[in-house]
Amino acid sequence: MAGHRAARLPAQHHGTAIIGVLLEDVANPFAAELLRAVENVVSEQDSLVVCASSDGDAARERALLEAFCTRRVDGLIIVPCGPDHRYLLTELRRGTQVVFADRPAPTIAADTVISDNVGGSRLAVSHLVDAGHTRIGFLGDLRQIYTAAERHRGYLAALQSAGIEPDERLIRRDIHNEQSAEHATHDLLAAAPAPTAIFTAQNLLTIGARKALGSAGAERMVAHVGFDDVPLAGLLDPGITVIAQDPQAMGELAAQMLLRRLRDPAAAPETVEVPTRLIARGSGEIRAGRSSATDRPAAPIATPL
Numbered sequence: 463m464a465g466h467r468a469a470r471l472p473a474q475h476h477g478t479a480i481i482g483v484l485l486e487d488v489a490n491p492f493a494a495e496l497l498r499a500v501e502n503v504v505s506e507q508d509s510l511v512v513c514a515s516s517d518g519d520a521a522r523e524r525a526l527l528e529a530f531c532t533r534r535v536d537g538l539i540i541v542p543c544g545p546d547h548r549y550l551l552t553e554l555r556r557g558t559q560v561v562f563a564d565r566p567a568p569t570i571a572a573d574t575v576i577s578d579n580v581g582g583s584r585l586a587v588s589h590l591v592d593a594g595h596t597r598i599g600f601l602g603d604l605r606q607i608y609t610a611a612e613r614h615r616g617y618l619a620a621l622q623s624a625g626i627e628p629d630e631r632l633i634r635r636d637i638h639n640e641q642s643a644e645h646a647t648h649d650l651l652a653a654a655p656a657p658t659a660i661f662t663a664q665n666l667l668t669i670g671a672r673k674a675l676g677s678a679g680a681e682r683m684v685a686h687v688g689f690d691d692v693p694l695a696g697l698l699d700p701g702i703t704v705i706a707q708d709p710q711a712m713g714e715l716a717a718q719m720l721l722r723r724l725r726d727p728a729a730a731p732e733t734v735e736v737p738t739r740l741i742a743r744g745s746g747e748i749r750a751g752r753s754s755a756t757d758r759p760a761a762p763i764a765t766p767l
Contacts, residue, residue, distance in 0.1 A: 479509040479724055481717070482530035483539045484523065488515045492665060492690055492709050493541070496563065499713025500539060507721060518604070518638070520544030531558060537720045542567045543607070559723040563716040565608035566733065573719045574733045575712050579609050579689075582705040582738035583616025583663065584623070586687040589703070589740060590659040591624045593685060594750035598626075599650045599657035601643055601671060602635040603664045610635070613663035613689055632657050643670025651678055658750045659685035665692045672702060672745075685748040687740075696743050703746025705738050712736050 481504050485493040493515075501511050512535070516523035523544050530538060531550075537559040540547075547567045550560060554570075562574045590598050600617050603610035614635065621628050631653055634646040643662065647670065650657055660675075662668040668688030675681040681700065688695075688704045695702040715734055723729065740746075 478507065479504070479536035479721070480534075481509060481511050481537050481539060481720065482527075482535040483511055483513045484526055484530070485513065485515055485541050486518050486543060488513060490666065491693055492707065495709040496541075496713040496716075499710045500717040503714050503717035503721070509721075516541075516543050518543045518607075524549060537561070537724055539563055539716045539720055540567070541565060545569075545606070557727065559720055559727060561716045561720045561723065563712055571731045573716075573723060573731050575715045575719065575736065576733065577609075577707045577712065577736050578738050579612035580616040580619065582689060582707075583613040583661070584620040585738070585740050586661050586689060586705045586746075587617050587620030588624070589742075589746055590661065590685055590687060591620065591626070593659070593747060595657075595659035595685060596624075596626050596750070597629065597632060597655060597657045597659070599632040599647075599660040600634065601637050601646055601660065601662045601664075601667045602633075603667065604638055605635050610663060617661060617663070637667055637670075640666050640670035640673070643667040644674045645670075647671040647674035648678065651675075651680060651684070657684065659687075659748075662686070662688045664688075665690040668692050668695075668702060668704070672698070681745070682748065685746055685750075687746040691741065700745045700748070701743025703743050704741050706741050707738055708736050 483497055483500055485497060487493055488497060497513055504511050514526045516526060520543055531553045539561050541564045542562055546569045548569050550570060554560065560572045562572055564576060566574045587598060602614045605611055618628055637643050637646050660671055662671045669692055671686060675684055675686060688702055691704045691706045692702060695704060
């Protein structure tokens with residue numbers, strides 16, 4: 463991405479600090495891995511991490527951040543959900559340092575670590591196009607979320623590159639949990655014409671979609687690629703093909719950038735984009751035109767335990 467530097471870890475910080483980490487939901491596997499990486503880096507500096515979940519609620523996010531600041535944390539790592547974080551400017555002037563992770567905060571200039579959401583989504587959809595699919599369904603998170611909007615943009619860009627006109631009947635946005643993703647997938651499968659492939663743009667949506675495909679007996683007929691890896695995805699049959707983020711690298715970078723910021727508050731803010739990669743496990747390699755649940759994808763499939 464233009465203006466972004468290559469991902470690398472800055473030098474170690476040699477102070478003691480209390481770091482507040484605000485995630486959307488610490489129970490989400492991506493968030494949990496990111497948090498663990500932050501803890502690993504900060505603990506090496508004999509510093510302390512305190513954590514909370516915003517639940518994607520802007521008012522709750524603001525209340526929690528203000529509570530962190532009242533308790534005089536030295537720095538904050540924030541996965542933002544609200545549209546405006548200018549209420550933090552007073553704290554920034556007082557010396558509290560901030561790094562945003564996973565999503566930028568457009569109203570504040572601060573260090574930021576993000577994934578290549580557009581590029582990863584384009585890779586996912588292009589992978590399905592290469593398997594012969596032209597009716598590719600899309601399940602996306604809340605459209606006001608930066609990552610959801612970027613992944614939808616990547617989906618559309620891949621279709622455009624392949625000369626495929628987007629079909630709004632195959633697109634479901636504002637899907638935020640497993641249950642709604644399961645319902646939306648059943649809805650897509652009942653459409654006429656139904657998609658021959660589905661791209662799910664968030665890990666909880668991937669789980670919900672796979673549940674629906676399994677209950678409909680369509681997991682070997684409808685190709686499926688998810689954005690972000692999910693636990694045990696390789697143990698299913700077929701395994702779930704995913705675009706894997708690197709939450710460990712993102713957490714490490716966010717923590718290191720914050721420690722550096724505590725050491726050198728005057729440095730110019732930077733945005734680091736962490737690459738994504740495709741892991742082919744079987745579901746994304748199902749070719750268009752399969753008509754029998756006994757058909758197997760061409761790619762090797764993991765044997766279930």
